[in-house]
Amino acid sequence: MTIKGVASIVGIYEHPLRKAPDKSTAQLHYECAQGALADAGLTFDDVDGYFCAGDAGWFLSMVDYMGLRNLTYFDATDIGGSSYIAHLNDAATAIAMGRCKIALVTLAGRPKNDKPMPRPAGAEAGWETPYGGSPPNIYAMAAHRHMHEYGTTSEQLAWIKVAASHHAQHNEHAMLRDVVTVDDVLNSPMIADPLHRMDCCVVSEGGGAFIITTPEIARSLGKADVRLQGAAQAIKGQDGGRIDLTYSGAVHTGPKAMEEAGVKPTDIKYASIYDSFTITVLMQLEDCGFCEKGKGGAFVADGNLISGQGKLPFNTDGGGLCNNHPVNRGGLTKVLEAVRQLRGEAHPAVQVPNCDLAFVTGIGGTLAVRHGAASAVLERIA
């Protein structure tokens, strides 16, 4: 049994706000759900599957708040920012098993106005929590080791931000719309060696949602059929101290999702690569097979990720580095831009011509300590 072809994405919505002081977190989730359902031509009463992660707070409360009365399947798996790519896989699995027909996935929040949602403590807490490690310095440790083993440079990492900024200039909702240069990135303040401020994503409020259903229902709605053709998820931890920081969990998910879809990295016309930091992108590109391990620096250099210029257009909405990283979780917006590309609804300046095959991948949690990974292949079916 395979996930290939069992489900299609029929509705997407990205909240236009990047700062939301006047709305509640639940309200933002609701607005995102409303937007995605409207895009699909569906109503809340049609929804029988619901998926969300820790940003939604207490799962039961969010379901009750939105008045989702007809749920027959639900899941609140939280693997950080990549949760929503895993939810795509989980929802399609549930649809394939007949557990639900129309699944809603939401993400939203207000990290600048709310206190961070408390995360349940793990068994490692005594040894790790007191240090106060945060994503910038934890991801930085992985970047340092990658540089040490493969000679990756800060200039090469900077090209990832440069490419994202080239795309963000066309997105009216993007937080950062100025095109930047490699020198701009290198001259931005050092946050956590070797990552500069511009190696880091934005912190934004707002959110997004998408709707998954059967291909039959997708066709009946008259929407472009954006079909899930392959998906995979994995967890990578410290493994009792045997952790190797030169690769991410995407090594277990990218190739597997492509194999299920029956495609190769060179077939992919557009890629949404979760970009919490520049190193996150570089490592996933290697791990998913877009280039040889250790050659990610050369692969991303000289504009290779810029739509219309390079071989692999990525994050054409400006990504988390420039556009939006709602609630410090960038996986959902990765799915949205892939769907826009496949529908031909990306901004004309960044739309990939005849884009019929897209790849989405993300890692959530912390790259250098423990994280989840999820990948998906999406295809527009004529």
Added chain:
Amino acid sequence: MSYDKIPAPVPTPESQPFWDAAAEGRFLIRRCPACGEAHFYPRTICPLCHKADTEWEESPGTGTIYTWTVMRKSPRGAFALAYLELDEGPRVYVQFRPEDNDDLAIGKRAQIMFHPVQDGQPMMFAKLI
């Protein structure tokens, strides 16, 4: 970085012997009698082979820096995180003492140490040697 801004570790029944030894300046790891491997952080049942209860072992805490970073801006001041690859094998996620912030490099020798944090409780750190 000031130690009094670091919260004290909260022991569990499983980790209490580690923190008791830490109060005496001794660093403990656990090793599995079935697979012979040491691991970190300490777990009662081996997380590597899953076959046996592991045993406490005192370690000199010496090793080489596998990777590092200095967080330049933080409410508690600049501080360094690293993975120290112990001579026994495990790579340990650890904070370096602030005196070493400007001298860290992959491959340098270092050692686990303990320093009081909030409530005067000992927390695990590392120092260059």
